[in-house]
Amino acid sequence: MAHSETVDRILDAAEILFAEKGFSETSLRMITSKAKVNLAAVNYHFGSKNALIQAVFSRFLGPLSRLMEQGLKEKGWDEDCDKAPTLEDILRLYTRSLLRIPTNHDNGVSIFMRLMGLAYTQSQGHLRRYLEQEYSRTFRLFMYFVKQSTPELSTEERFWRIQFTMGSVAFTMSSIQPLTEILEDSADAKVDPEAVVNYLVPYLLAGLQAASVNSKM
Amino acid sequence: MAHSETVDRILDAAEILFAEKGFSETSLRMITSKAKVNLAAVNYHFGSKNALIQAVFSRFLGPLSRLMEQGLKEKGWDEDCDKAPTLEDILRLYTRSLLRIPTNHDNGVSIFMRLMGLAYTQSQGHLRRYLEQEYSRTFRLFMYFVKQSTPELSTEERFWRIQFTMGSVAFTMSSIQPLTEILEDSADAKVDPEAVVNYLVPYLLAGLQAASVNSKM
DNA sequence: TTGCGCATCAAACGTATGTTTTAAACATTC
DNA sequence: GAATGTTTAAAACATACGTTTGATGCGCAA
Numbered sequence: 001m002a003h004s005e006t007v008d009r010i011l012d013a014a015e016i017l018f019a020e021k022g023f024s025e026t027s028l029r030m031i032t033s034k035a036k037v038n039l040a041a042v043n044y045h046f047g048s049k050n051a052l053i054q055a056v057f058s059r060f061l062g063p064l065s066r067l068m069e070q071g072l073k074e075k076g077w078d079e080d081c082d083k084a085p086t087l088e089d090i091l092r093l094y095t096r097s098l099l100r101i102p103t104n105h106d107n108g109v110s111i112f113m114r115l116m117g118l119a120y121t122q123s124q125g126h127l128r129r130y131l132e133q134e135y136s137r138t139f140r141l142f143m144y145f146v147k148q149s150t151p152e153l154s155t156e157e158r159f160w161r162i163q164f165t166m167g168s169v170a171f172t173m174s175s176i177q178p179l180t181e182i183l184e185d186s187a188d189a190k191v192d193p194e195a196v197v198n199y200l201v202p203y204l205l206a207g208l209q210a211a212s213v214n215s216k217m
Numbered sequence: 218m219a220h221s222e223t224v225d226r227i228l229d230a231a232e233i234l235f236a237e238k239g240f241s242e243t244s245l246r247m248i249t250s251k252a253k254v255n256l257a258a259v260n261y262h263f264g265s266k267n268a269l270i271q272a273v274f275s276r277f278l279g280p281l282s283r284l285m286e287q288g289l290k291e292k293g294w295d296e297d298c299d300k301a302p303t304l305e306d307i308l309r310l311y312t313r314s315l316l317r318i319p320t321n322h323d324n325g326v327s328i329f330m331r332l333m334g335l336a337y338t339q340s341q342g343h344l345r346r347y348l349e350q351e352y353s354r355t356f357r358l359f360m361y362f363v364k365q366s367t368p369e370l371s372t373e374e375r376f377w378r379i380q381f382t383m384g385s386v387a388f389t390m391s392s393i394q395p396l397t398e399i400l401e402d403s404a405d406a407k408v409d410p411e412a413v414v415n416y417l418v419p420y421l422l423a424g425l426q427a428a429s430v431n432s433k434m
Numbered sequence: 435t436t437g438c439g440c441a442t443c444a445a446a447c448g449t450a451t452g453t454t455t456t457a458a459a460c461a462t463t464c
Numbered sequence: 465g466a467a468t469g470t471t472t473a474a475a476a477c478a479t480a481c482g483t484t485t486g487a488t489g490c491g492c493a494a
Contacts, residue, residue: 006441022339024241027481038443043483045441121338121391122239160416163392164385168424171338171384172377198430199377206427207385207420223471244451255472260453262470 007045009035012104015056019114022122023053054130057119060101060112061131065138067097072141079144087149088205094142095197109193113173120170146208153212165204172196224262226252229321232273236331239339240270271347274336277318277329278348282355284314289358296361304366305422311359312414326410327390334391337383363425370429382421389413 013035017026028049032039046052071093072078077085085093101112119127143162150158173193230252234243245266249256263269288310289295294302302310318329336344360379367375390410 004441022241024239028483029481038441039482040444040484041442049482117338121334121388157416160389160413161420163389164417164420167385167388168381169384171388172380196377199374200381202427202430203378203381203424207424210419210423213415213419221470245453246451255474256452257454257473258471266452 004045006035006037006041009037010042010045010052011056011059014052015059015111015115018053018056018118019111022118023127024122050126053127057115057127057131058134060103060115061135064097064101064112065135067100068094068138069141071097077145084148085145087146087208088201090142090145090149091201091204095201099194099197110173113169113193117170117173120166150208157212161208165208168200168204168207172200221262223252223254223258226254227259227262227269228273228276231269232276232328232332235270235273235335236328239335240344241339267343270344274332274344274348275351277320277332278352281314281318282352284317285311285355286358288314294362301365302362304363304425305418307359307362307366308418308421312418316411316414330387330390330410331392334387337387338391367425374429378425382425385417385421385424389417 010031014026014031017030017034020026028042029039031052032042042049042052046055075085075089075093076083077089098113099109101109103109103112119131146162147158150161153161173196227248231243231248234247234251237243245259246256248269249259259266259269263272292302292306292310293300294306315330316326318326320326320329336348363379364375367378370378
């Protein structure tokens with residue numbers, strides 16, 4: 001599948017519709033008619049609908065994982081560096097990378113975040129498997145740093161706190177559009193993901209650093 | 218739609234399949250064959266698939282909102298009580314109510330939580346509308362108490378923090394089953410929602426009570 | 435110009451969906 | 465025992481889906 005005008009148009013239309021409606025609720029006919037290409041083009045270029053879903057994610061996640069690893073390298077942070085990053089350092093680095101994903105249109109970032117939320121919640125087995133095997137390295141690095149900076153937590157409690165954290169991010173971002181509309185009480189609300197992230201980081205930080213349940217007694 | 222054996226069998230099968238696969242991914246034929254009833258029974262008793270989905274939620278949410286409001290009454294907490302509850306009081310009360318929903322089978326609570334997660338993420342417009350109009354009272358009460366106990370937050374920051382909080386809960390609960398399996402690294406892991414909630418409350422509490430972004434400077 | 439490979443197109447394929455219909459059995463109540 | 469409301473059964477409905485096909489057009493190298 002080489003780079004072509006049609007391929008991009010399909011991906012553009014697909015990512016918007018998937019983010020709006022979900023994967024099962026978006027038909028190939030919706031996608032191709034929005035993209036103004038022939039119905040058969042999807043199966044011709046991608047092979048199947050599932051492969052298209054994966055391609056939509058790859059277009060985001062390739063640059064994103066590169067951004068994250070490059071950020072780590074610039075700071076000189078890795079498994080055995082002399083000056084380990086704080087938890088806030090890590091959260092800032094990862095969220096900032098999120099905000100800098102290159103996209104085609106204005107709402108690109110919130111679309112991507114909504115997609116990630118859907119990927120986790122919607123039980124698309126093939127997607128989950130694909131993401132895990134393709135981007136496990138980046139994720140493991142994050143886990144490693146969290147572990148370094150929260151040594152007082154038990155493995156189990158840390159595990160759950162990381163889940164809570166991912167939950168906040170995934171869920172919030174997946175509904176950032178309707179939520180912003182509720183807040184501003186107007187339909188044409190301009191979403192500013194950066195502002196939300198500024199609220200998000202202190203919240204997550206406090207949660208991750210809260211006194212351990214076990215150490216209480 | 219009166220109470221009947223068939224109705225319950227349909228609801229039982231539906232809630233399990235919906236939680237497993239999602240709404241769109243579950244067909245009426247899957248449900249009726251699992252419930253061992255005739256295909257036409259769903260449309261006879263409920264009218265439509267969407268109405269069935271709503272009925273599945275009602276069976277949980279009716280008792281739940283009653284549990285919550287009853288808990289508030291027992292403590293004497295309402296809009297103008299003399300001794301206002303702390304944030305921890307509120308979180309404990311609501312999470313404890315969650316854990317006490319009456320269900321038919323062992324995994325009832327985690328099934329319900331998974332369903333709530335799906336309801337929020339999967340963009341089933343009709344469901345969202347139904348839930349908002351049906352259970353807005355209970356939700357507004359929660360919002361009110363959070364506001365009372367976090368007076369230092371701006372309306373906007375409090376709004377987002379509540380979203381983060383709901384995100385942690387919804388997301389974690391919606392994937393509590395696979396997550397527990399990952400943690401225990403065994404397929405027959407016994408899920409204990411109560412333990413997870415014990416980890417969850419301090420995390421949420423710390424996040425909600427974190428120093429405000431604006432007060433920093 | 436001829437031939438080849440790729441892209442596009444309309445059309446059809448087979449399957450699955452939610453819903454409706456008809457009929458016959460069953461239970462319960464007055 | 466007639467009447468009413470439930471349940472089953474089997475079939476068909478119309479529609480939508482993902483996918484495949486075969487013809488057509490296009491650009492480019494031989």
